Amino acid sequence: MGHDQNDGKGGCPQGVSRRGFFTAVGAGALGAATLGRSQTPGAPPAGAAEPTKVTLRVNGRAHTVLAEPRWTLLFVLRERLGLTGTKVGCERGECGACTVLLDGTPVYACMMLALEAEGHEVTTLEGLMNGEELGPVQQAFLQEDAFQCGYCTPGQIVAAEGLLRANPQPTLEEIRAGMSGNLCRCGTYAHIFKAVKKASELKKVAGR
Amino acid sequence: MLPGFGYARPRNLREAVHLLSAPGARVQAGGTDLLGCLRDGVFGVDTVVSLSGVPDLRGIRRALDGGLVVGAMTTLSEVAAPTDVVKGYPTLAQGAAAAASPQLRNQGTIGGNICQRPRCWYFRGDFHCARKGGEKCFAAEGENQFHCIFGGDVCFIVHPSDTAPALVALEAVVRITGPNGSRSVPAEKFFILPETDYTRENVLTAGEIVTEIVLPPQPAGTRGTYRKVRARGSWDFALAGAAVVATITAGKVERARIVLSGVAPTPWRVPDAERAIVGRRLNKRTVRDAAAAALKGAQTMSGNAYKVELLRGTVEEALLALA
Numbered sequence: 001m002g003h004d005q006n007d008g009k010g011g012c013p014q015g016v017s018r019r020g021f022f023t024a025v026g027a028g029a030l031g032a033a034t035l036g037r038s039q040t041p042g043a044p045p046a047g048a049a050e051p052t053k054v055t056l057r058v059n060g061r062a063h064t065v066l067a068e069p070r071w072t073l074l075f076v077l078r079e080r081l082g083l084t085g086t087k088v089g090c091e092r093g094e095c096g097a098c099t100v101l102l103d104g105t106p107v108y109a110c111m112m113l114a115l116e117a118e119g120h121e122v123t124t125l126e127g128l129m130n131g132e133e134l135g136p137v138q139q140a141f142l143q144e145d146a147f148q149c150g151y152c153t154p155g156q157i158v159a160a161e162g163l164l165r166a167n168p169q170p171t172l173e174e175i176r177a178g179m180s181g182n183l184c185r186c187g188t189y190a191h192i193f194k195a196v197k198k199a200s201e202l203k204k205v206a207g208r
Numbered sequence: 209m210l211p212g213f214g215y216a217r218p219r220n221l222r223e224a225v226h227l228l229s230a231p232g233a234r235v236q237a238g239g240t241d242l243l244g245c246l247r248d249g250v251f252g253v254d255t256v257v258s259l260s261g262v263p264d265l266r267g268i269r270r271a272l273d274g275g276l277v278v279g280a281m282t283t284l285s286e287v288a289a290p291t292d293v294v295k296g297y298p299t300l301a302q303g304a305a306a307a308a309s310p311q312l313r314n315q316g317t318i319g320g321n322i323c324q325r326p327r328c329w330y331f332r333g334d335f336h337c338a339r340k341g342g343e344k345c346f347a348a349e350g351e352n353q354f355h356c357i358f359g360g361d362v363c364f365i366v367h368p369s370d371t372a373p374a375l376v377a378l379e380a381v382v383r384i385t386g387p388n389g390s391r392s393v394p395a396e397k398f399f400i401l402p403e404t405d406y407t408r409e410n411v412l413t414a415g416e417i418v419t420e421i422v423l424p425p426q427p428a429g430t431r432g433t434y435r436k437v438r439a440r441g442s443w444d445f446a447l448a449g450a451a452v453v454a455t456i457t458a459g460k461v462e463r464a465r466i467v468l469s470g471v472a473p474t475p476w477r478v479p480d481a482e483r484a485i486v487g488r489r490l491n492k493r494t495v496r497d498a499a500a501a502a503l504k505g506a507q508t509m510s511g512n513a514y515k516v517e518l519l520r521g522t523v524e525e526a527l528l529a530l531a
Contacts, residue, residue: 049214069215069256072243092247093240093312105285108311111240115215116260159311180442181309 054118058083059127067114074098074109077124085125085154089183096182099155099162100124106162106181125154128161136206137161140199141192148186156182160196169200210246214255220262221385221419227257228415229387235259235417237281237320240312245325248332250340265319265419268292274425280319280418284308287318287371297423299432299451303374306436309443319418322372322382322398323410326365326473327445328355338363338406353511354447357519358472360507363406365473366446367399373451373467373475374434380423386416395421399474409473429462430455435526436469437518446470448519450502450526454485461485466502466523471515478502481523490531499523 051066058081065080074091077083077100086109089097093111100109101123128135134142137157147153156179163170163178170178175196184192218224228235232254236242239258245251259265265281268291276292287293288305308316325331326339328347336342345363347355355364375382375395382398384391398410412418432453438444449469455462464485468476481502488494499520506516 049212052215068212070210070212072210075209092244096309096311099311102314105314106311107315108240111243111312111315113215113236113239113243113256113258115217116239116258163310176442178310181311 052115054115056081056114056117056122057120058122059124060121065114069113069115071114072110073100073112073114073117073122076114077109077122083124083126086158087151087154089152089155094183095152095155096159097152097155099158099182101127101158101162101165104162104165106159108181123158123161125158128157135161136202137164137195137199140202141195144191144195144198146188146191146195147184148188152182152184152186156184156192160192160199163196164200164203168203170196172197210243211249211252213246213253215258216255217258217261221264224257224259224262224417225385225387225415227255228417230255233257233415237323238283238316239320240308240316241320241324245332249334250325250332259417271422271425276423278318278421278423280420281317282319284313284316284318284321284371285310288313293423296426297374297378297432299377299434299453300371300374300380300423302434303370303372303436303451306434306446306449307370312443318371318421321369322375322395322421323412323418324368326409327368328365331365339365341407348509351511352509353514354445355509355512356472357506357508357512357515358468358476359401359403359474360472361401361403361406363402363473364509365402365409366470367409367472367474368445369475370434370436370446370449370469372399373449373469374432375421375423376475376477377432377451377453377465377467378423378426379465380421382418383420383422384412384416385419386413390419392422395475396477402473426453427455427463429457431530433526433529435522435529437522448515448522450519450523451475452526452530454490454527454530456490456530459489461488461490466498466527468502468519468523471506471519478504480504485527490527492528495524495527495531498527 051068054067055062055064077086087097089095091110093108098109099106102120137160159182175193216227234253236256236258265279267279269277271277284304284307288301294301330337330346331339335346338345347364356366380395381392434451436446436449446469451467454464464482466478466481481498484498484501485494502523
């Protein structure tokens, strides 16, 4: 539990990055906190406002964290698990920067309590990597130059992944509708739609 | 960060109703409206009672009479998916598909969609308006371009749901469970106007939750559609909309229900417009008559007069789509 994403295999080969360092410190503190709770006899009563132990499956790995009921899935992913690929945007379910997959379906992590994600499989941008390589949707966004500032891009990529899992060969109209929950203030929509089309081809070739 | 609250996830309906009887408890379905209200400080909560652990509330099943029963926790995506709802009740499926964005439709439920709080910017903002227990409606003399042209009184919200007008048009029944047992309310009577109570949008009393939506079987020859007009095509709340269900035999309208969205504090049924097409064929002339009848009694404010003409076109288009 509480392993830093940047330690161990598949991490940061040139040593510890600045972000990795802070994340590792945070994860250490969390590990201690979790341990503390598990040693306290008795679970918190139903409806208590105090932190609750929750096990989240994220990108195929189980993470046990102590979460306050008011913490959103977005907050826990970023601030407790160090998965900063999921971005904080509007925090009111309008922009899509925080899009993650819940059991393969796109949802806004800012509009979901972390406790509600228990028992589901969460996939973030980090989970779309192909080992050390970019996954097909990421590769397609790069090839089609589907971003300018890049802030909305993680959410766009995860939304595209969800769309393509449900509909592997979408038409342009289906792409426009399927991506309509993600805003891009740089206005790169035309490139984003091309990238989703490209991603559908790359996935077909890769057989995934 | 949201303000602090407790959380409970009951495993069955009885437990949920019991937990909701505590003062300060509020029900969570998909959570997309609740969390927004908490973040904006529209109201507070001591305990969030989540229904996500109550399995009986989710899913769509065939009723004995041939109709459908839609569990309150069924997501909008599931309601809009190409299944029995689309086949038998296209008005509802189109309403669900027109709501919000793909992500919100994956999270939001039909029960939550019909119980969501209004989007009025004064209600959502830092204004102690009438609906929040204050003394006045700030929209009446303020910015009211998205407010109602029918049914306003003390408060001038529009009902934000796209599925609610479809349910009223389909003569659906809302099943409710609370501390005093269960009851069924026709969708048409579920929503209440400000003149009845300007602090709430429906008949639910403390501790009550919507459990199911019952869709009655539709007579042969019944068609339906939902036309929604919004400020931008991708996703937004309705500026004006029309849910129509009509039974057409031998080219003539035998019965019809027309219910408007985006223009009143409840889904707004227009019986005069329905009468204008019953017994007639749907064509440009009859549709024009119906739209004119639908506009009767509209009362505009400083910023929303455009809704009258917008609504006229919306009703005409919705009816012509069934011709």
